[in-house]
Amino acid sequence: MPNVYQKPYKGVAMEGVIASWYAKNTGRDLAPFRALAERVAKRLPPGAKILEIAPGPGYLAIALARFGRYDITGLDISRSFVTIATENAAKAGVEVDFRVGDAGAMPFADATFDFIVCRAAFKNFTEPMQALREMQRVLKPAGQALIIDLRKDASSAAIDREVRDMNLPWLGRVMTAAILKYALRPRAYSLADIRGMAAAVFRGCEIETDGEPSMGFQACLTK
Numbered sequence: 001m002p003n004v005y006q007k008p009y010k011g012v013a014m015e016g017v018i019a020s021w022y023a024k025n026t027g028r029d030l031a032p033f034r035a036l037a038e039r040v041a042k043r044l045p046p047g048a049k050i051l052e053i054a055p056g057p058g059y060l061a062i063a064l065a066r067f068g069r070y071d072i073t074g075l076d077i078s079r080s081f082v083t084i085a086t087e088n089a090a091k092a093g094v095e096v097d098f099r100v101g102d103a104g105a106m107p108f109a110d111a112t113f114d115f116i117v118c119r120a121a122f123k124n125f126t127e128p129m130q131a132l133r134e135m136q137r138v139l140k141p142a143g144q145a146l147i148i149d150l151r152k153d154a155s156s157a158a159i160d161r162e163v164r165d166m167n168l169p170w171l172g173r174v175m176t177a178a179i180l181k182y183a184l185r186p187r188a189y190s191l192a193d194i195r196g197m198a199a200a201v202f203r204g205c206e207i208e209t210d211g212e213p214s215m216g217f218q219a220c221l222t223k
Contacts, residue, residue, distance in 0.1 A: 029168075057088055065148070072097070105139075123189060132201045135221070206219070
């Protein structure tokens with residue numbers, strides 16, 4: 001597939017003060033991370049090797065570590081996030097190996113992981129096709145990757161509804177809605193884009209949405 005999805009601009013670097021603001025903002029409501037961790041845990045056996053790509057402050061990986069005996073690794077390009085996530089895991093009393101690294105050139109051997117999850121980050125990858133190829137490479141045979149992200153065709157009304165349900169102060173809601181609509185939605189992909197990219201790399205692809213209209217999608221890719 002031609003590299004039509006490559007992005008020349010990576011967006012604002014999530015380092016320093018910006019990373020700290022994001023961690024504080026998203027950490028106000030951990031219920032969505034716990035709910036997703038529970039769903040993922042139900043489909044994995046004890047001892048499964050899990051990779052979270054772009055874990056940010058580490059809330060999902062930490063929630064997963066609390067749900068079962070898994071070997072969990074988090075890979076993030078932000079050094080600030082790796083530091084924050086490592087500190088959060090220590091405070092939570094769980095073991096997660098957070099590392100600095102690029103989704104397009106992962107520092108892992110072939111067929112290392114049983115499951116990969118990437119939440120709210122895929123749209124930001126400079127080379128999404130390369131990231132998919134790397135996911136496929138580091139997955140074990142029949143392993144799966146779960147990508148959860150914003151839809152390009154998400155309506156402003158759908159975004160406003162979901163932001164209203166977040167446990168955020170007024171200013172946080174305003175800023176979050178504005179970031180989603182004007183900074184992140186233009187970088188996102190349509191469901192057709194995701195299907196096309198996945199078909200070029202993975203054996204199977206199942207996509208779910210939270211009904212119509214919805215803000216996001218969940219794509220389960222099978223090696």
